[in-house]
Amino acid sequence: MTTGKEHEKIDGVDYILKQKSKYKVGFAYSAVVVCIVFGFVGLGMVVFDAPLELMFLLSWLVVVPLLMRIGYKYHELQNMAWEMAVSSFEPNVVLLAVGAMIGVWISCGTIPYIIYLGLKFISPNIFLVSSLLLASFTSLATGTSWGTLGTVGLALIGIGNAMGIASPMTAGAIICGAYFGDKMSPLSDSTILAASVAGTQVMTHIRHMLWTTVPAYLITLVIFAVLGVTRTSGVYDPSVINEIIAAFADIFQFSWIELVPIVIVLLLLIKNIPSIVALLIGTLAGAVVAVFHQGAAVSAILDQMVNGFSIASGSGFVDVLLNRGGIMSMMSAFLAIFLALCISGMLDKTGVLSTLVNPLIKRCGNSTFKIVLCTVVLTYITNAIGSSMLFASIVTAALMKDAFQANNLAPENLSRTLEDAGTFGAVLIPWNSNAIYASQMLGVAPTAFIPYCFLNWITPVIDLIYAKIGFTIKKGDSI
Numbered sequence: 387m388t389t390g391k392e393h394e395k396i397d398g399v400d401y402i403l404k405q406k407s408k409y410k411v412g413f414a415y416s417a418v419v420v421c422i423v424f425g426f427v428g429l430g431m432v433v434f435d436a437p438l439e440l441m442f443l444l445s446w447l448v449v450v451p452l453l454m455r456i457g458y459k460y461h462e463l464q465n466m467a468w469e470m471a472v473s474s475f476e477p478n479v480v481l482l483a484v485g486a487m488i489g490v491w492i493s494c495g496t497i498p499y500i501i502y503l504g505l506k507f508i509s510p511n512i513f514l515v516s517s518l519l520l521a522s523f524t525s526l527a528t529g530t531s532w533g534t535l536g537t538v539g540l541a542l543i544g545i546g547n548a549m550g551i552a553s554p555m556t557a558g559a560i561i562c563g564a565y566f567g568d569k570m571s572p573l574s575d576s577t578i579l580a581a582s583v584a585g586t587q588v589m590t591h592i593r594h595m596l597w598t599t600v601p602a603y604l605i606t607l608v609i610f611a612v613l614g615v616t617r618t619s620g621v622y623d624p625s626v627i628n629e630i631i632a633a634f635a636d637i638f639q640f641s642w643i644e645l646v647p648i649v650i651v652l653l654l655l656i657k658n659i660p661s662i663v664a665l666l667i668g669t670l671a672g673a674v675v676a677v678f679h680q681g682a683a684v685s686a687i688l689d690q691m692v693n694g695f696s697i698a699s700g701s702g703f704v705d706v707l708l709n710r711g712g713i714m715s716m717m718s719a720f721l722a723i724f725l726a727l728c729i730s731g732m733l734d735k736t737g738v739l740s741t742l743v744n745p746l747i748k749r750c751g752n753s754t755f756k757i758v759l760c761t762v763v764l765t766y767i768t769n770a771i772g773s774s775m776l777f778a779s780i781v782t783a784a785l786m787k788d789a790f791q792a793n794n795l796a797p798e799n800l801s802r803t804l805e806d807a808g809t810f811g812a813v814l815i816p817w818n819s820n821a822i823y824a825s826q827m828l829g830v831a832p833t834a835f836i837p838y839c840f841l842n843w844i845t846p847v848i849d850l851i852y853a854k855i856g857f858t859i860k861k862g863d864s865i
């Protein structure tokens with residue numbers, strides 16, 4: 387049985403290597419367990435096109451025997467799974483609330499009106515840049531990438547589809563903007579968490595991130611501007627736009643009233659009202675508009691909260707834009723997130739994960755570049771195993787905090803790397819809850835939009851360059 391912490395001097399630096407497991411587990415066996423479990427999940431998805439949530443459920447039959455072989459009892463592993471799964475309560479309830487809200491916001495005309503205005507006033511050549519900026523401002527003001535994707539993101543993907551712009555490019559622009567705000571907003575739970583687990587102040591953390599995020603954002607803006615000119619010219623079909631505008635005008639009554647629900651949600655989020663409460667209030671506001679302004683029946687609204695909005699307009703384009711939403715549309719993502727965290731909870735709390743990463747930490751020595759590189763690698767590993775950016779931040783910070791302290795590196799260096807690679811990297815892993823959610827909202831497969839998430843790719847590269855040359859790497863307890 388382990389003692390909990392092991393000290394080791396590496397290049398003259400005293401490291402504390404975390405070992406959280408009740409029973410000793412070797413590196414080779416840990417690697418075998420992780421490869422078998424995630425190989426099993428990947429095989430089912432790639433070869434048999436099985437749903438992700440099903441493969442995570444079936445993988446329970448794989449991971450449990452492998453961990454019981456170390457010495458754990460079934461009830462111990464089950465408790466580990468439940469303990470980790472509890473951490474998915476808030477994001478999963480947010481997921482269900484967003485599903486209900488989308489169904490109602492389509493019925494009340496909020497989302498259709500935003501699409502309507504976008505189709506009338508946004509030029510295809512500047513659409514990608516406009517999407518990036520609008521998603522950025524919304525996410526920065528609200529502190530939530532998920533809320534941004536489920537509101538303005540949903541509308542923007544519809545506008546882009548109607549303009550004939552490739553949906554993966556549109557999704558990439560929306561995701562870059564949404565995650566920019568999620569990372570840089572003082573209201574964001576991931577921003578607050580990264581600062582907290584690293585041991586620094588939120589505003590100190592945000593100021594330090596400006597050095598990596600702003601250059602990456604400007605590069606991303608230029609890339610989307612170029613794509614807007616070179617990849618969208620010649621595909622704009624005004625007949626499709628006119629068809630959608632005319633159909634929307636026939637189905638909905640449009641005025642400023644349709645924007646009231648989204649304004650309410652944005653104001654509530656800005657005032658730091660819990661996301662679930664803000665979204666449910668926005669749903670009720672949409673229901674009021676739908677009943678008293680659009681003439682919808684209360685029973686229909688309640689059904690749309692569960693099953694989504696449904697219409698047969700006679701236009702395939704319109705039906706694709708409007709037939710969505712509802713709690714049931716989120717169940718696949720809900721189950722995938724819950725079950726993935728159950729599996730990751732067992733792998734984390736049995737020490738399989740820490741056993742795998744300790745050799746990486748040992749190789750860091752007193753090299754700032756190696757320490758930052760190791761942190762980047764660990765955020766991707768933990769994002770892949772835990773299917774959650776919050777899980778990645780917590781675990782990586784616990785594993786790397788001592789390395790930063792031992793080398794007199796200010797905590798904001800750690801918190802910045804946690805976000806540069808962890809927050810941005812989560813959506814780059816197809817089975818991560820953030821990629822699943824983005825795919826669910828935007829109707830684009832993760833493998834399709836990931837190449838266009840330029841901000842998410844570029845930022846950690848800049849972070850590593852800074853670590854190599856020492857630029858903006860703060861020493862000690864910087865203020």
